[in-house]
Amino acid sequence: MVKAKKYVLLQHFSGFPKESDLKLVKEELPELKDGEFLVEAVYLSVDPYMRAYEPRLELGTVFIGAQVAKIIESKSREYPVGKYVVGDFGWRSHTIADEKAAKSEALLVQILPDLGQLPLSLGLGILGMPGNTAYFGFLEICEPKAGETVVVSGAAGAVGSHVGQIAKIKGCKVIGIAGDDEKGKWLLDELGFDYFINYKKPYLAKTLAQCAPNGIDCYFDNVGGEISSTVLSQMNLFGRVSVCGSISSYNADYGHLPKATITQGFIVMKQLKIEGIIVTRWDNRQNEAFQQNLQWTNEGKLKYRETITEGFENMFKAFVSMLEGGNIGKAVVKV
């Protein structure tokens, strides 16, 4: 008899999430039926999108999220014991799934290919959803050309740090925006970003203009708000903007969203194209992104960093720390 731990949504977040909004509960899992398999979480993901999706979750359900898990029991030939999978099992230590549900959009279970020397946790980062988001969200929407100037906000996060490196691979000049200088040091010294701007320091607009004297061609936006208004005001004719996140406003309740300088004037005059993206749009091309990101990683062109929190009991702590910008690179929890 396996005892599973899971986080259940007790009440909807109001402003910044509180620990009491979730409850850690235990449940006994039943015996497996034919076609079912049991997984044990190894790494769990905490991502900004979770805050944005939370209002749609029903109270009483398990909180959402992907994990790398090991199959520890199985009555399914497709999902044999010992294999590692990535799936949207939510914040659970153990999960029973059946073959059919595993292929549904709700779970999206995939057997993790052999990553060689690379850690399994990358299935939640550069070789998983954030990596696919960076790959498609940047290349398909921004269509970067060599020599162009690219700005990335939330640049030290899982997606942002990946986007900046793809931009460098494509021959662009890359400016990363983030909220502390340690992050900046990593972007500049290890990832090869050309410039780093700490948005918490004054004169963002002036600093940006100094780093991008010829204007900005592509903007990959993870944060929204006033930072984005400033970037948009310095874009070039026919500039492209991929809007991947709005972490600056995720903790504002609907009706109390912050205000920022309006951008329509810049959008018109520069004929900008701005597109919001969710990675599921490219679900049928996942393997393309995976293979390319794996190749770049093995070639040393794509570097990564993980902020690992130990212990399933610390899921909430890791989640909140990520929302506060406490992570560098991908935030994961190791069970």
Place this chain on the structure above:
Amino acid sequence: MVKAKKYVLLQHFSGFPKESDLKLVKEELPELKDGEFLVEAVYLSVDPYMRAYEPRLELGTVFIGAQVAKIIESKSREYPVGKYVVGDFGWRSHTIADEKAAKSEALLVQILPDLGQLPLSLGLGILGMPGNTAYFGFLEICEPKAGETVVVSGAAGAVGSHVGQIAKIKGCKVIGIAGDDEKGKWLLDELGFDYFINYKKPYLAKTLAQCAPNGIDCYFDNVGGEISSTVLSQMNLFGRVSVCGSISSYNADYGHLPKATITQGFIVMKQLKIEGIIVTRWDNRQNEAFQQNLQWTNEGKLKYRETITEGFENMFKAFVSMLEGGNIGKAVVKV
């Protein structure tokens, strides 16, 4: 010897344009040289874009704008006496142009085709630049499908009223937003809009949700600012936004732009596509828009209204009135 009158930019607008920012001066025009022709303004256009472009004009130059003019003297075979042309001659009563310059992007002189019973002024409206803007800016960017819900802001202006009618022709449900009820009456009773919302009245968001219970698929934006934030918050998955103008902020100096509720959260979650447009992008397809708009007009499917101010000396008054929303349909000055 012909005496021309012209408006020269004396000082850059600061906030709302002041009459003293421009100066009406007279000049004697020289004799025509070979290849030159002399036009006399018949109708002059006043458009929102003029306010947006003004900061780029050099002091001392003639203020920008298109006019319908009659060729009254000519040493050019291509531009014979008696023909009417549309060209970007600026705020001038009389202009000498030569054949070469006439074809340049700066002047864009075109001989006005025979409009039958229709007034020549339409060359500045539904059969001119605003008509082309409505045609390409809406159809190319919003890609409306029958049954979809379309919102137009600045709905009673030259471009907005045209867009709404194209949306009706394409089988869409059309909601127009403007600033007074007389405009609304025209949109509903004569142009066939399905709903009109006066944004100066309270509860814009609630009223919009009542008019668009299934959400908004396309938004044609002439105004920007808080109205646009409200519309974007109610858009459907993969909604399309064509940003044609930002009249809500044209009179704010750079650095003092207004703020509005941020929209990145909606852009991401609904994967919206937002694109700024200037009609010159489709200059090589002008005839397509002209022919289609002419056909729709002759069929009675495309109605128009003009707010005509008499007298070249009243150009500034007409311009400011248009910026204040005083016009219904296209604002023109008749000499």
